[in-house]
Amino acid sequence: MLGAARRQLGSGPMLGQVLRRLRPAAVAEATRGYSAAAKEMTVRDALNSALDEEMSADPSVFLMGEEVGEYQGAYKISKGLLDKYGPDRVLDTPITEAGFTGIGVGAAYQGLRPIVEFMTFNFSMQAIDHIINSAAKSNYMSAGQISVPIVFRGPNGAAAGVGAQHSQCYAAWYAHVPGLKVLTPYSAEDARGLLKAAIRDPDPVIFLENELLYGESFPVSAEVLDSSFCLPIGKAKIEREGKDVTITAFSKMVGYALQAAEILSKEGISAEVINLRSIRPLDRAAINASVRKTNRLVTVEEGFPQHGVGSEICMSVVEDSFEYLDAPVERIAGADVPMPYAANLERMAVPQVSSFSSILNFLLALAHTV
Amino acid sequence: MAATSFTAAKFLAPVAARSGGERAPPLPAGASSSSFARAMRRGGAHHPRLRTALAVSSDVLAGNKAQAAAANPAVTREEALELYEDMVLGRVFEDMCAQMYYRGKMFGFVHLYNGQEAVSTGFIKYLNQADCVVSTYRDHVHALSKGVPARSVMAELFGKATGCCRGQGGSMHMFSAPHNLLGGFAFIGEGIPVATGAAFAAKYRHEVLKQSGPDGLDVTVAFFGDGTCNNGQFFECLNMAQLWKLPIIFVVENNLWAIGMSHLRATSDPEIFKKGPAFGMPGVHVDGMDVLKVREVAKEAIDRARRGEGPTLVECETYRFRGHSLADPDELRKPGKDYFPVSFYFFASLVKFLVLTRLSGEMENGIKASLAKFVAMLKMASNIVLMKTDEKSHYAARDPITALKKYIIEENLATESELKSIEKKIEDVVEEAVEFADASPHPPRSQLLENVFADPKGFGIGPDGKYRCEDPKFTQGTAQV
Numbered sequence: 050m051l052g053a054a055r056r057q058l059g060s061g062p063m064l065g066q067v068l069r070r071l072r073p074a075a076v077a078e079a080t081r082g083y084s085a086a087a088k089e090m091t092v093r094d095a096l097n098s099a100l101d102e103e104m105s106a107d108p109s110v111f112l113m114g115e116e117v118g119e120y121q122g123a124y125k126i127s128k129g130l131l132d133k134y135g136p137d138r139v140l141d142t143p144i145t146e147a148g149f150t151g152i153g154v155g156a157a158y159q160g161l162r163p164i165v166e167f168m169t170f171n172f173s174m175q176a177i178d179h180i181i182n183s184a185a186k187s188n189y190m191s192a193g194q195i196s197v198p199i200v201f202r203g204p205n206g207a208a209a210g211v212g213a214q215h216s217q218c219y220a221a222w223y224a225h226v227p228g229l230k231v232l233t234p235y236s237a238e239d240a241r242g243l244l245k246a247a248i249r250d251p252d253p254v255i256f257l258e259n260e261l262l263y264g265e266s267f268p269v270s271a272e273v274l275d276s277s278f279c280l281p282i283g284k285a286k287i288e289r290e291g292k293d294v295t296i297t298a299f300s301k302m303v304g305y306a307l308q309a310a311e312i313l314s315k316e317g318i319s320a321e322v323i324n325l326r327s328i329r330p331l332d333r334a335a336i337n338a339s340v341r342k343t344n345r346l347v348t349v350e351e352g353f354p355q356h357g358v359g360s361e362i363c364m365s366v367v368e369d370s371f372e373y374l375d376a377p378v379e380r381i382a383g384a385d386v387p388m389p390y391a392a393n394l395e396r397m398a399v400p401q402v403s404s405f406s407s408i409l410n411f412l413l414a415l416a417h418t419v
Numbered sequence: 420m421a422a423t424s425f426t427a428a429k430f431l432a433p434v435a436a437r438s439g440g441e442r443a444p445p446l447p448a449g450a451s452s453s454s455f456a457r458a459m460r461r462g463g464a465h466h467p468r469l470r471t472a473l474a475v476s477s478d479v480l481a482g483n484k485a486q487a488a489a490a491n492p493a494v495t496r497e498e499a500l501e502l503y504e505d506m507v508l509g510r511v512f513e514d515m516c517a518q519m520y521y522r523g524k525m526f527g528f529v530h531l532y533n534g535q536e537a538v539s540t541g542f543i544k545y546l547n548q549a550d551c552v553v554s555t556y557r558d559h560v561h562a563l564s565k566g567v568p569a570r571s572v573m574a575e576l577f578g579k580a581t582g583c584c585r586g587q588g589g590s591m592h593m594f595s596a597p598h599n600l601l602g603g604f605a606f607i608g609e610g611i612p613v614a615t616g617a618a619f620a621a622k623y624r625h626e627v628l629k630q631s632g633p634d635g636l637d638v639t640v641a642f643f644g645d646g647t648c649n650n651g652q653f654f655e656c657l658n659m660a661q662l663w664k665l666p667i668i669f670v671v672e673n674n675l676w677a678i679g680m681s682h683l684r685a686t687s688d689p690e691i692f693k694k695g696p697a698f699g700m701p702g703v704h705v706d707g708m709d710v711l712k713v714r715e716v717a718k719e720a721i722d723r724a725r726r727g728e729g730p731t732l733v734e735c736e737t738y739r740f741r742g743h744s745l746a747d748p749d750e751l752r753k754p755g756k757d758y759f760p761v762s763f764y765f766f767a768s769l770v771k772f773l774v775l776t777r778l779s780g781e782m783e784n785g786i787k788a789s790l791a792k793f794v795a796m797l798k799m800a801s802n803i804v805l806m807k808t809d810e811k812s813h814y815a816a817r818d819p820i821t822a823l824k825k826y827i828i829e830e831n832l833a834t835e836s837e838l839k840s841i842e843k844k845i846e847d848v849v850e851e852a853v854e855f856a857d858a859s860p861h862p863p864r865s866q867l868l869e870n871v872f873a874d875p876k877g878f879g880i881g882p883d884g885k886y887r888c889e890d891p892k893f894t895q896g897t898a899q900v
Binding site: 108109111137138142143145147148149150151152153154155156157158159160161178179182183187188189190191192193194195196198227228230250251252 | 551553584585586587588592594595596601602603604605606609611612613614615616617618619620621623624626627628651652655656658659662869870871872873874
């Protein structure tokens with residue numbers, strides 16, 4: 050069979066790609082690059098292509114939000130969509146979050162598939178009543194009669210120097226609510242796969258992007274570029290295998306965790322980095338399996354520490370894998386203050402790569418003294 | 420039942436231009452809605468772009484007998500009986516709810532609709548099944564009018580598994596997908612954007628998906644109260660509905676009270692129907708205690724929406740005979756509480772009469788003329804006085820069901836015994852609903868965790884409509900599934 054594949058594809062880079070697919074999955078995971086092909090894609094293009102493909106595949110999908118049409122998107126995510134699909138399907142709304150979010154929910158009640166864009170998720174607080182009371186709870190209150198196939202998407206978390214009212218992370222807020230699915234893509238592959246899954250999903254999905262990741266490029270395989278590519282909701286990804294400590298992260302912090310893991314590996318500490326991808330439902334199985342292997346856990350998030358995502362992950366591990374822990378779970382989070390404006394204070398208010406290393410060193414030192 | 424002075428043709432007739440600078444006088448504290456009619460004659464859209472949108476008021480309380488001479492709205496015997504039956508169903512059902520609540524069969528928050536039946540029946544009975552209704556927590560009668568069986572609603576209120584939402588929603592969250600009843604919302608104002616979205620979907624289906632019904636666009640009717648009209652979402656949706664010309668009717672059930680907050684204490688401009696023209700849509704005021712008038716307005720508004728001419732704001736002046744909810748002691752609506760005492764107006768009129776006659780020396784001569792003047796002054800204040808002395812009995816005298824019954828009998832559309840047999844039939848239906856609800860089982864324990872998601876596995880639905888995770892060729896990217 051391998052011979053046939055070789056004959057079909059010839060030699061060269063394609064062969065390497067095929068062989069990688071045929072290898073056992075565990076070994077495939079160990080390699081950071083998932084394709085031999087050097088095709089790179091920014092997160093912005095990944096989101097744009099996902100929106101484009103889903104809108105062309107299903108005419109009941111439409112996009113609404115502020116500046117999504119003629120302005121091509123406040124962050125240019127919806128570039129070109131107005132020209133392609135017209136103003137009936139790409140709606141520029143007035144500045145009325147509560148109103149247009151409710152309109153999206155009502156349209157979803159009637160079987161359409163809206164994508165509601167918030168310019169940032171901070172503005173979703175003006176519409177949070179509809180997200181939670183009209184969207185999240187409706188399938189339950191109506192005993193399954195009315196499902197709400199809606200996606201709320203937009204940038205989440207801190208950007209650069211935008212001040213306290215534009216910098217909050219809402220992952221913990223929305224993940225608290227039963228009836229919502231909360232997704233946090235990191236790479237271009239995540240962005241494409243998860244957004245397509247979110248649009249096809251029959252439940253309300255909160256899709257938390259990150260403004261600083263929009264311009265970052267990631268390698269993508271041909272599989273990812275396929276128009277039916279979807280990632281499962283509720284499954285995390287092991288970005289880097291390791292055996293000494295597990296680091297869970299989501300969104301921009303995955304990049305920081307990977308950098309930290311690189312630095313740690315030079316010091317002889319092998320860190321396993323889990324890209325959560327889905328905050329609700331949380332992939333407890335993957336996290337616990339990893340902790341059982343490494344016996345140490347560090348949770349990373351950009352948001353406020355109290356009642357955050359890390360707290361839930363810690364509790365999940367304590368419930369399921371307590372005996373496997375060699376050290377207390379360590380939590381790295383943003384500072385417990387509204388985001389300051391001054392650049393040096395802002396740097397102190399979000400986790401930096403250096404925070405990881407110092408904590409990990411401390412943990413491992415602790416372990417060695419026992 | 421007074422003949423209607425409102426005709427649908429007035430809906431879109433242009434308003435007479437107002438003289439510059441004139442505005443409607445501010446309403447005195449505790450003023451009655453008779454001033455609506457007075458203000459209407461002076462008020463109206465004055466913005467140059469809004470010349471085609473107008474505020475219309477039916478002269479209901481002005482006691483303007485000249486206008487009352489207009490023709491009755493035409494209604495056939497079948498229609499009249501349908502309306503009667505629906506209103507009686509609403510009333511008997513709600514009375515039964517009160518009984519059941521005090522017996523402990525129903526619990527939590529229960530908000531009853533007694534007195535407002537004309538609004539629900541007048542609008543909903545003109546809708547098709549594909550049309551949507553969105554309501555507030557006072558939604559039992561909207562559900563019944565839309566066609567949800569009484570036994571399903573009663574079982575839902577009892578919290579049984581046979582309820583329309585299997586006991587998961589309760590009194591404030593009635594949903595029925597087959598009847599296009601989209602809730603049932605506890606937060607006031609929450610239903611308005613959802614209704615606007617349903618109207619948006621109807622327009623989208625017609626224009627983008629090219630799925631059209633034979634009658635035109637599917638219409639959505641949003642019901643909400645006077646308190647909601649101060650909420651931001653209301654104005655946001657008036658704007659967007661008119662901007663995108665959505666097939667929606669915003670129906671304000673102005674019963675003058677938001678729990679214990681009088682509409683007049685909460686609102687800078689209490690005339691809600693005037694807020695429609697501010698956004699470019701027609702605003703109509705109608706007597707919500709008269710089902711035929713409501714139906715007349717409903718026909719016009721619904722037909723307009725179906726034709727794609729856009730939204731309408733309809734303010735129905737109505738009243739709830741019971742408190743805000745069954746837990747509400749309803750103390751603020753006692754006679755004379757917030758208003759000037761009756762005696763004040765009586766003595767004011769008397770003093771005015773005495774002073775004027777003294778000054779003009781008419782006391783000895785023309786006592787009849789003086790008396791006539793006195794009586795005229797009293798009449799002027801009579802509307803206000805009636806409202807202030809006993810709001811409840813004022814509206815009880817305008818009970819929509821008694822009014823329709825009187826109309827039917829006077830117009831010889833049916834006999835008294837036929838109406839009595841309808842009442843008997845409804846009583847049987849409601850009793851049967853209670854028995855059904857009583858006999859129904861509580862939800863099974865497994866129901867607690869059901870229906871949080873339509874797709875609990877979270878893998879999404881593939882293009883063939885099945886769960887993706889069941890597709891053998893499911894693309895996983897590089898994640899371990």
